[in-house]
Amino acid sequence: MAVFYILLLFMIIAAIIAVETDNLLSSVICVGAIGFGGSLIFLFLRAPDIAITQIVVEVLGLIILIRATISRDRTFITGDREFFGMVVSIVIIFVIFLAGMKVFETLPTFGTPIFATVGDSASQAYISEGMQKTGATNLVTSVILDFRAYDTLGEATVLFTSIIGATVILRRKAKKLPEEPDQ
DSSP: OHHHHHHHHHHHHHHHHHHHOSOHHHHHHHHHHHHHHHHHHHHHTTOHHHHHHHHHHHHHHHHHHHHHHHHHOOOOOOSOOOHHHHHHHHHHHHHHHHHHHHHHHHSOOTTOOGGGGOTTOHHHHHHHHHHHHHOOSOHHHHIIIIITHHHHHHHHHHHHHHHHHHHHHHOSSOOOOTTSOOO
16 A cells, blocks of 8 residues: 555656646656556556556657657756756656566466456456356457447547547648648
């Protein structure tokens, strides 16, 4: 439970920095850190599908925001770094490393299905009643398209919209109509 509080504190600090900083690129990076912390929380809550969706949307959103930021805010980094900034960066990396180690400690041993340890889990109901309730010939298909159809549709919509949005924003030149004159 302490890991949740550490991640929430990390996300709150990143949010404060994102709002208070004058540097646009630093603000965008802090927004990315907030999304990364959210995906780690989803992993701790054992929702890997939502965590994957969060990471994909976060990466595409960061690409769009960084491209927009770099064209507006030109920041040059000199060779001199502040000692405090370096220490804070190292501490944040260390906290993320410890959070990752905690995730690996909570995982079951390789080859042991986690659903086998919980008797009344949804996966047990899917396995025991999936074929009878849905009439599907494939158990995976019955889970994805019958039991979790809206969830799957929502995830696919979010991923598709993110990819289309990134493609539209990141294309090199806008297409012009043939009757428009060159400028």
